[in-house]
Amino acid sequence: MFYQAGLxxxxxxxxSVIIEGEKVLSYSILPSSGKFKNAAITVLxxxxxxxxxxxxxxxxxxxxxxxxxxxxxxxxxxxxxxxxSRGIKFLFPSVNIVIEVGDQSTRVIKxxxxxxxxxxxxxxxxxxxxxxxxxxxxxxxxxNLEEMGALSVKSNNPVRFSTGCSVFAETEAISRIAEGAxxxxxxxxxHQAMAIKIYSMIQKIKMEEVCAITGGGAKDIGLVKxxxxxxxxxxxxxxxxxxxxxxxxxxxxxxxxxxxV
Numbered sequence: 001m002f003y004q005a006g007l008x009x010x011x012x013x014x015x016s017v018i019i020e021g022e023k024v025l026s027y028s029i030l031p032s033s034g035k036f037k038n039a040a041i042t043v044l045x046x047x048x049x050x051x052x053x054x055x056x057x058x059x060x061x062x063x064x065x066x067x068x069x070x071x072x073x074x075x076x077x078x079x080x081x082x083x084x085s086r087g088i089k090f091l092f093p094s095v096n097i098v099i100e101v102g103d104q105s106t107r108v109i110k111x112x113x114x115x116x117x118x119x120x121x122x123x124x125x126x127x128x129x130x131x132x133x134x135x136x137x138x139x140x141x142x143x144n145l146e147e148m149g150a151l152s153v154k155s156n157n158p159v160r161f162s163t164g165c166s167v168f169a170e171t172e173a174i175s176r177i178a179e180g181a182x183x184x185x186x187x188x189x190x191h192q193a194m195a196i197k198i199y200s201m202i203q204k205i206k207m208e209e210v211c212a213i214t215g216g217g218a219k220d221i222g223l224v225k226x227x228x229x230x231x232x233x234x235x236x237x238x239x240x241x242x243x244x245x246x247x248x249x250x251x252x253x254x255x256x257x258x259x260x261v
Contacts, residue, residue, distance in 0.1 A: 002259075003053060004060050006250030007040055007075070008083065008243070009067035012103035013216070014039035015246040016047040018058075026050035027243045036067030044073075062253025064245055066104075076253035080245060081109060081120050087248030088212050089115030092236045096208030099198055099227065099235070101217025105130050106194075108201040110208065115248075119205040123197065131216045133169060134223075137190055140173045141183050151184040152191050152222025159189030169193070191226040199230045212236035214244045 001020060008015040010032060017027040028046035032039045044061075048054060061075040064083040068075070088098045089111055098109040110119040123130070138145045159176050161169055169190070176186050194217075202211075211233050217223050218241035228235055238244055 001057075002059050003051075003057050004062065004250045004254055005044060005047065005058050006083075006246035006248065006253070007044060007061065007063040007065070007068070007071060008080075008245035008249060009036050009040050009043075009063065009065040009071065010103060010245075011066045013242060014043045014065075014067070015243050016040075016043040017243050017246040017250055018047045018051040018053065019247065019250045024243075024247065025053075027240065027246070029240075029242050032067060036070035037072060040067065040071045060250075060253050060257055060259065062249035062251070064249045076256050078249055078252045078256070081107060081117055081122075082252060083245045083248030084214060085109050085111045085117045085248065086115040086251050087244035087246070088214060088238075090247055090251060091238050091244060092210070092212050094210045095212045095236060097202065097205075097211040099202075099211065099213045100215040101131050101194075101198075101213065101223070102215040103131050103135075106198060106201070106215075106217070108198065108205060110205045115251075121201045121204045123201060133190065133194070134217070134220065136170050137173050137187065140170055140177070141186065143183065146219075148187050149219070149221035149223065152187040152220075153225060155182070155184040155188030157182075157185050158192050159186050161189050161193040187222060188226070191220075191223045192230075194223060195227040195230040198227055202231060207231070207233075210236065212238070214238055214241045216242065 006017045014032045018025045028043045063075040100107040106123045108121045213235045
């Protein structure tokens with residue numbers, strides 16, 4: 001049996017997958033909590049335990065993410081963009097465009113038929129372009145991040161955000177609360193602003209037929225539905241959007257090594 005592991009050690013969450021052939025056997029997701037080495041060890045051990053395997057069963061480990069350099073095992077490192085591209089192509093072979101809404105940035109990636117990166121636009125200069133703004137506004141509204149999507153879809157009057165800056169967006173949200181705006185309308189307005197920003201990114205690399213969304217933002221049904229309305233396309237959403245990068249890391253590691261599976 002050929003077992004490979006993929007690790008995606010991000011700033012906010014750490015993810016690990018165990019793959020055998022064309023099948024993801026198990027995965028694990030844990031907060032990084034600023035302790036990348038501990039997170040990498042724990043998240044890999046958890047995934048191995050779920051697959052009823054031990055570390056010695058692994059033939060190769062692929063890794064990506066901000067904290068990859070802290071992994072205490074031999075591994076093959078690949079870029080986050082490459083891993084997302086390859087991972088999504090594994091999950092959705094027909095995909096042409098990947099929208100990744102992560103904690104630190106949002107990326108729009110054009111994917112080749114073989115899962116390579118054909119083009120990429122990254123918005124990482126401000127938290128307003130990433131999932132971080134969702135966390136900020138959730139805190140302002142005193143709700144859990146997981147509640148935002150369900151609230152957003154109930155809105156009939158989205159608040160208009162006039163700024164693309166997270167600091168001012170937070171201030172605007174506080175002002176709207178003081179004016180009596182409903183939480184669902186504030187969230188829907190935020191989603192609308194994010195969707196318009198993402199659409200402008202897609203336009204830079206040209207819209208394609210099949211689009212997918214991944215990253216933490218893909219767990220927000222309100223954001224997903226809003227992006228779909230703005231770009232006028234249905235989005236493919238992985239069953240677990242957080243592990244596509246780890247999947248790509250595992251697959252690319254094998255391809256780079258030249259090992260025959």
